[in-house]
Every structure is written in C-alpha cells, then in structure tokens.
Amino acid sequence: xxxxxxxxxxxxxxxxxxxxxxxxxxxxxxxxxxxxxxxxxxxxxxxxxxxxxxxxxxxxxxxxxxxxxxxxxxxxxxxxxxxxxxxxxxxx
Amino acid sequence: xxxxxxxxxxxxxxxxxxxxxxxxxxxxxxxxxxxxxxxxxxxxxxxxxxxxxxxxxxxxxxxxxxxxxxxxxxxxxxxxxxxxxxxxxxxxxxxxxxxxxxxxxxxxxxxxxxxxxxxxxxxxxxxxxxxxx
Numbered sequence: 001x002x003x004x005x006x007x008x009x010x011x012x013x014x015x016x017x018x019x020x021x022x023x024x025x026x027x028x029x030x031x032x033x034x035x036x037x038x039x040x041x042x043x044x045x046x047x048x049x050x051x052x053x054x055x056x057x058x059x060x061x062x063x064x065x066x067x068x069x070x071x072x073x074x075x076x077x078x079x080x081x082x083x084x085x086x087x088x089x090x091x092x
Numbered sequence: 093x094x095x096x097x098x099x100x101x102x103x104x105x106x107x108x109x110x111x112x113x114x115x116x117x118x119x120x121x122x123x124x125x126x127x128x129x130x131x132x133x134x135x136x137x138x139x140x141x142x143x144x145x146x147x148x149x150x151x152x153x154x155x156x157x158x159x160x161x162x163x164x165x166x167x168x169x170x171x172x173x174x175x176x177x178x179x180x181x182x183x184x185x186x187x188x189x190x191x192x193x194x195x196x197x198x199x200x201x202x203x204x205x206x207x208x209x210x211x212x213x214x215x216x217x218x219x220x221x222x223x224x225x
Contacts, residue, residue: 008138009208010219088222091207092123092178092198
C-alpha cells in the first residue's frame, strides 16, 4: 500500500517536504516513519531513540488529526493515509 | 478574520474594521521581527492544520472571554527585521475581557499551532523550536 509522510521545518530539510512510501499492508505509523528514515543517512538517529521509540518531542498528525506518539506503534495504516511529523512549534 | 498569508498586513484597516457599536475595548497584539543579530526570518506553516487550530483557538477565546470580535493574521515566508509576524485583534464590551482574550490567543498559538521560525544569519541558519518538555 502507499502512504504519504510529510515533514516540516528542520525535518523537511532533512527528509524532503513529502515522501510517498510503498509499505506492506498492516504496517504501523512507526514502520512508515522508519522507512522514511532509511532514505537518509543519520535519518533514524534524528527521529528515534536508541530503544526504537520516537523521540518524545515530535508531533504526529494522521489524516489531519493529532495522534499520540505512543499510538504510533499500534495504529495500522491504510492505503492513502497521510502522516505528518514535525518538531515543537515556534509560531507567534 | 483568520488568515495565514505571505502578504504584509494592513494593520490600520484591520483596526478600523474591528470598531463596532457593541465594542468598548479593542486590544491589539502585533508581533514583529526583532533584531537579535539576524539577517532575516523565515516562517513555515502546516497551513491546513494551522488554520483549523487558529479557528479552534478563536472559538475557545470567544466563548471563554465573551469576545465580540477576533482577528488573527499570521504571516509566513521571508521577513525582515521590523516586519509584522502576527496580528491579533480582540474586541469586547470591556477591557478586561479584551486583554485576557488576546493573551489567551497568543499563548495558545505559541504552544500549539504548527508554524515554525528559521533565523537566517550571515553564517548560516537555525530553526527555532518550541519547548521540548
């Protein structure tokens, strides 16, 4: 199946504005992000802790809705899902 | 009005628009680009989510502080020192509500809305990130 992963700010400079990933059916959000990270040297180190968990300060959105990082390991993606990952905001 | 724009903001026109017979106090916040050694500032937004968040913040502020009117305009793109970044205008019957509502909106934007600033300096650039805690 194919999903879109969008990144912003410094993550965009590292991974690009958006990636369309072909991943196995039943993959989790975490899996999709791992696949995105594999496309860039040091990409995984930027996003994941040594224990494989997502660094806690990132913010995750799926199909326009905020998702807890803890749920990234359990939510199963479907074809066409749209994920966004970004660092803490600094507007205003 | 809730807007994210690359264009400059006509602040005086917005203030005039906010004046209504039922409003006794208008509080304005204008965030500007400060000279802390930068050459310029670039702002990036996850626009569809940011607009939705701004609307939610607006609705909460109106409800909590009985505001009669709210305008929020946030700029993106490349800005120079002195340029306007964010305009918030709150109109209320009384000043206490207008001040409190404006502060609420500003703090919520800073805490929550997906917009980021990048400082451009002569020796490189640095993304500003919010509190990691």
